[in-house]
Amino acid sequence: MSNFKTELYKALASGSSIDEIVRSEIESCVNFLLKTELTSFLDYEPYDTAGYNTGNSRNGYYARTIMTRYGDIEVQVPRDRNGEFKQQTIRPYKRNTDNLETTILPLYSKGITTSEISDLIEKMYGHAYTPATISNMTKAVEDHVKEIHERALNKRYAVIYMDAIYLNVRRDSVSKEALHILVGITPEGYKEVLDYRLYPTECAENYKEMLQDIYQRGCHEVLLFVSNGRQGLRDRYLEIFPHAQHQSCWVHIQRNVLRLVRNKDKQEVADALKAVYQCKTLKEANKALDDFIETYKDKYPKIQDRFENRDSLFSWLSFPKDIQCSLYTSNLIEGLNKQLKRKIKQKEQFPNEESLERFVCTRFMEYNQQFSNRVHRGFNKVQKELVDMFDQQYK
Incomplete structure (x- = not known):
């Protein structure tokens, strides 16, 4: 997120609106998480020979528009050829997310740090959720x-x-x-x-x-x-x-x-x-x-x-x-x-x-x-x- 911070400082220094910068960053993060989810599901990286003859492969994307307080973001939801992949980053059939736990837990499971999740959630919802608060939410995983x-x-x-x-x-x-x-x-x-x-x-x-x-x-x-x-x-x-x-x-x-x-x-x-x-x-x-x-x-x-x-x-x-x-x-x-x-x-x-x-x-x-x-x-x-x-x- 270092590039995001650089762009943010430039906007603040020039007196420009930061909404588009934050919206763009959210869009990038969500699309990255979706790609990571599909890689985890298929069990091989894009173009990796380990995927040959596995019986399933990547099969393009479909577009969705999600509303945030900083504006609409365009996400590319990846698909697999067998139609078995079910992404968890964005709730199905929802144009916005009203449950923070359902957002935070998938992010946490992908290896994103609590500090990074805190930054992202604040950008998306406009509330300051500290790393400690988010860490407490993730303790729901302890039952598993x-x-x-x-x-x-x-x-x-x-x-x-x-x-x-x-x-x-x-x-x-x-x-x-x-x-x-x-x-x-x-x-x-x-x-x-x-x-x-x-x-x-x-x-x-x-x-x-x-x-x-x-x-x-x-x-x-x-x-x-x-x-x-x-x-x-x-x-x-x-x-x-x-x-x-x-x-x-x-x-x-x-x-x-x-x-x-x-x-x-x-x-x-x-x-x-x-x-x-x-x-x-x-x-x-x-x-x-x-x-x-x-x-x-x-x-x-x-x-x-x-x-x-x-x-x-x-x-x-x-x-x-x-x-x-x-x-x-x-x-x-x-x-x-x-x-x-x-x-x-x-x-x-x-x-x-x-x-x-x-x-x-x-x-x-x-x-x-x-x-x-x-x-x-x-x-x-x-x-x-x-x-x-x-x-x-x-x-």
């Missing part, structure tokens, strides 16, 4: 926070992804803390955030505590856990789910290996390692890994140490081929984390843990709703095979 942490879960999940991202949180001072996240896919192929918790640092014991909680909430059978290979994690989840398998993310494995390699050799080593995790059978994969180690053990002896334990390297190969591409990395949850970080960039820090909880809860509830009726790639073809796997692992 409790619900997402306590809701009953499915008995079975084919796979659970585990990861953490670091966020700035203020306590006595501002410091980065680890938001631990669990994302599950049901045997039918539906994705959902099972739980999230904030801890000072990422460690295996934290995940164990979260797994104990989801077990108490009804999740008793899991076929596979996928994580970044953090030390001790496999042992901790086996304490809660002794019949499950574990897969270390091959993207993280590759990064760890390349840290041990000179720059001039990185591409060669990366290509050789890629050939290992692109194998189609366990026998082929073990043979390819043996060949890889043999090739580089003299030049880079520390590489061999990385593969002493193979328990979690090739678990994905025991699953049906139609879903294997989703199981050998933690890309699914990494993608969710990337989206979350984009939203959080608008908030330099969270003033307290409760503020973070409300913000993150809103994002994850939207994620769960978005994928509640979308089957993840390949899962519609492997229903019987997954049921058979559950029967074998949990007989």
Whole structure:
């Protein structure tokens, strides 16, 4: 909003009316929020290749005129090709907004700071709503926070992804803390955030505590856990789910290996390692890994140490081929984390843990709703095979 302030100061200095400047700023903000909402719904940025073959896409706009005290604003409401997108920034069939909560909560859920919302609401309605007042309004989200942490879960999940991202949180001072996240896919192929918790640092014991909680909430059978290979994690989840398998993310494995390699050799080593995790059978994969180690053990002896334990390297190969591409990395949850970080960039820090909880809860509830009726790639073809796997692992 720095440009808005510059234009405002110029108008005041020249004695000109500020109405058009404020009206234009409101129009820009609302149109930006609408575009952001559609991006969140579709789960990919404009022109991003991630949107190819998703079954839905952007499909132009339709115009609406909204009345404010500073004049009419023209908004371009984006549409999706399937007609499923329902924007929340502007109330349907209303030419003005008479309920501040219905305006503030969607803005807050999009990551706009309370100070920015306060400025925008004052421009739209001509009343001074302080950041503290708006922050109190957003505490209505707290009921949803409790619900997402306590809701009953499915008995079975084919796979659970585990990861953490670091966020700035203020306590006595501002410091980065680890938001631990669990994302599950049901045997039918539906994705959902099972739980999230904030801890000072990422460690295996934290995940164990979260797994104990989801077990108490009804999740008793899991076929596979996928994580970044953090030390001790496999042992901790086996304490809660002794019949499950574990897969270390091959993207993280590759990064760890390349840290041990000179720059001039990185591409060669990366290509050789890629050939290992692109194998189609366990026998082929073990043979390819043996060949890889043999090739580089003299030049880079520390590489061999990385593969002493193979328990979690090739678990994905025991699953049906139609879903294997989703199981050998933690890309699914990494993608969710990337989206979350984009939203959080608008908030330099969270003033307290409760503020973070409300913000993150809103994002994850939207994620769960978005994928509640979308089957993840390949899962519609492997229903019987997954049921058979559950029967074998949990007989």
